[in-house]
Ligand SMILES: Cc1cc2nc3c(=O)[nH]c(=O)nc-3n(C[C@H](O)[C@H](O)[C@H](O)COP(=O)(O)OP(=O)(O)OC[C@H]3O[C@@H](n4cnc5c(N)ncnc54)[C@H](O)[C@@H]3O)c2cc1C
């Protein structure tokens with residue numbers, strides 16, 4: 181049985197309260213992955229398929245770096261894994277790579293790009309910033325979080341971004357305010373100009389960034405993280421309305437033109453297994469599906 | 481005994497089975513199987529064989545079975561099929577082998593599927609394995625997708641001596657057999673896994689978690705990893721939606737999502753992590769096998785379930801046995817009904833569905849009478865969950881990442897029916913990826929044809 185667990189954890193770091201980084205041995209994924217793509221991880225026989233963005237990769241070592249926040253039952257269980265342990269399944273890369281990578285060099289060269297990372301969104305932003313620098317582009321990066329304790333990957337991002345702006349909702353570190361306030365400050369008070377903004381973070385943050393950048397007339401790319409099951413285009417759980425089309429985030433995305441995404445619908449859908457109503461339905465199911473011998477409903 | 485009637489097969493009581501995920505049909509025992517087998521007339525020119533897409537020598541295996549030599553019967557079947565315990569359960573026999581059976585003219589046709597299933601189950605329970613090929617010829621062939629088509633092609637090539645690796649995107653091999661068809665029709669651990677183990681026993685390697693087109697492309701497989709030929713058996717997994725208002729509400733699922741959560745991820749078992757929203761009042765839209773499977777799954781998860789289908793009972797594309805089982809278990813049918821809109825409450829969840837009654841008009845291009853809306857017949861059903869089972873189409877991932885591979889307007893890969901060859905040299909294709917959603921045995925038939933085609937191609941190279 182143990183041989184089935186072949187994706188070994190080579191490194192683990194705690195980046196912040198309940199946020200972890202892991203390097204996973206996965207040569208096939210590492211060989212062909214790019215910034216913007218994601219993987220799906222399954223811990224063991226009973227685990228669910230958890231989508232996580234590729235945060236970095238080392239093709240020589242055959243590893244892929246993931247960063248995750250332990251927020252629910254699965255991610256909390258994942259946080260208990262240590263160096264040397266292994267996951268049963270690790271699939272990828274999934275989705276398209278960052279649209280910036282596929283943009284013609286002449287076009288991208290004269291664009292001013294700002295990355296906006298919210299919370300764990302710094303994980304998907306980091307490899308993109310790194311790729312831009314390594315390919316000769318100078319970009320700015322904003323990292324926002326609730327408070328200082330949740331700012332992650334700042335040092336790593338600083339290595340590659342021309343300017344890094346930090347902001348916190350409670351003002352405990354950097355600019356006092358959310359990323360929207362901070363974007364406004366850069367543009368209105370500091371004379372900054374951008375042609376493209378890449379915003380990655382909680383859906384609600386991406387929604388408000390898009391409302392702002394639409395007003396400002398700045399093209400905005402977002403990375404969507406709806407509920408997923410297979411990640412290969414087979415189930416439709418990840419469907420989103422983009423413009424007037426239905427898109428599957430796992431195969432058509434995860435990046436989309438933020439000004440076309442129907443965020444209100446996406447936010448509602450992402451709550452499906454979390455809201456009170458969803459939980460109530462789940463509890464109901466659990467009651468109805470216990471039919472093991474000895475259970476009272478079995479007698480009926 | 482009335483020779484015109486088939487020996488009845490034992491089934492779980494509908495009331496009991498509507499609440500569990502155990503197999504519905506219990507199958508024959510040896511005595512019943514021999515009794516049923518004795519009804520076969522051992523025709524000189526057996527019509528049944530012509531109805532089987534992999535041409536199993538049906539009278540021959542039945543003859544061995546009736547002699548009491550189940551082992552010999554299994555060896556006969558194994559020459560033609562790598563997944564007999566699966567086919568005996570899920571083949572639409574009534575339109576294939578059994579439809580042609582001569583016994584069917586005056587009475588019930590011989591229960592060929594149930595006999596095949598018996599032989600395969602007996603072989604498994606008694607530890608029989610197909611014989612391992614003598615030696616490999618050292619030539620590598622890659623197969624994409626571990627569904628019935630890929631498994632069959634792999635098994636046949638391994639028997640010819642090729643070194644075969646199957647690349648599968650999901651964490652588990654089996655394709656629709658593991659993610660789509662439910663446990664109560666096709667047990668995963670005992671039946672599907674065991675037959676896949678048999679394919680592995682022939683020397684076939686299965687590498688899971690590899691998505692061709694993303695993890696690696698077909699060109700890279702051939703140029704960098706030394707595969708001399710590739711067989712694409714990636715199925716037709718992309719679900720369709722209706723495009724009606726409210727379809728993205730919380731509580732609307734594709735049948736693929738609902739079934740994948742329940743089958744592949746085992747959400748029906750509380751000890752597994754993956755959640756499922758079973759629903760209390762569920763409508764399943766569609767009338768095929770997929771719709772029946774989704775409906776019967778929802779029923780077992782405790783829901784009140786109605787199938788909504790726009791034509792009449794006669795046109796239901798599902799197997800007769802499945803419709804019959806669904807009804808026995810308590811699934812309701814609203815035929816000649818078409819959804820117009822899914823109603824959504826303030827918090828974004830399904831609250832109902834506005835439908836319209838239909839009537840059948842003139843036959844359309846498919847030869848079936850075309851359903852037309854009855855003016856003024858709209859009505860609303862209250863619901864909390866809607867499952868869309870409208871069919872699927874091939875996933876464009878492979879065709880869009882493989883240069884020179886021609887597809888048709890339905891996104892199906894264009895391949896030669898006789899040998900599976902495509903527009904790209906060394907690349908073959910078959911199964912649902914070529915035909916669109918079809919059946920297990922047709923996908924297997926295509927896998928067999930492609931194995932021959934690949935062998936011929938490599939021999940002449
Ligand atoms: C493309 C993609 C990339 C992602 N990248 C990252 C990343 O780099 N780091 C990170 O920490 N998280 C990332 N997420 C979110 C991560 O997958 C979820 O946090 C995780 O599935 C939550 O599981 P849970 O059981 O711990 O939480 P619970 O709240 O207990 O989850 C309950 C159910 O809701 C679903 N769910 C909950 N939150 C999310 C979410 N945000 N996105 C999708 N499904 C969710 C899951 O399917 C789960 O079954 C990504 C999601 C997607 C789709």
Ligand SMILES: Cc1cc2nc3c(=O)[nH]c(=O)nc-3n(C[C@H](O)[C@H](O)[C@H](O)COP(=O)(O)OP(=O)(O)OC[C@H]3O[C@@H](n4cnc5c(N)ncnc54)[C@H](O)[C@@H]3O)c2cc1C
Nearest residue numbers: 625627628629649655656660692715911912918919920923
């Ligand atoms: C719910 C349901 C019920 C059904 N009931 C019946 C029935 O009763 N009888 C019957 O005869 N037929 C039935 N069918 C149809 C039957 O299952 C299919 O026709 C058959 O499985 C097709 O086989 P296949 O090998 O071509 O494809 P699939 O079984 O779809 O297998 C394709 C495999 O390829 C993998 N794959 C896809 N893309 C890639 C990629 N890029 N890289 C690597 N791997 C990839 C998939 O993950 C999958 O495992 C049913 C189908 C469904 C969905």
Ligand code: SF4
Nearest residue numbers: 532567571576577593
């Ligand atoms: S494989 Fe299917 S069609 Fe062929 S004999 Fe068996 S049940 Fe009949």
Ligand code: SF4
Nearest residue numbers: 520521523528581582
């Ligand atoms: S057609 Fe019917 S009776 Fe004749 S050989 Fe086939 S199964 Fe037997």
Ligand code: FES
Nearest residue numbers: 411413415416430
């Ligand atoms: S996750 Fe299933 S289609 Fe996208």
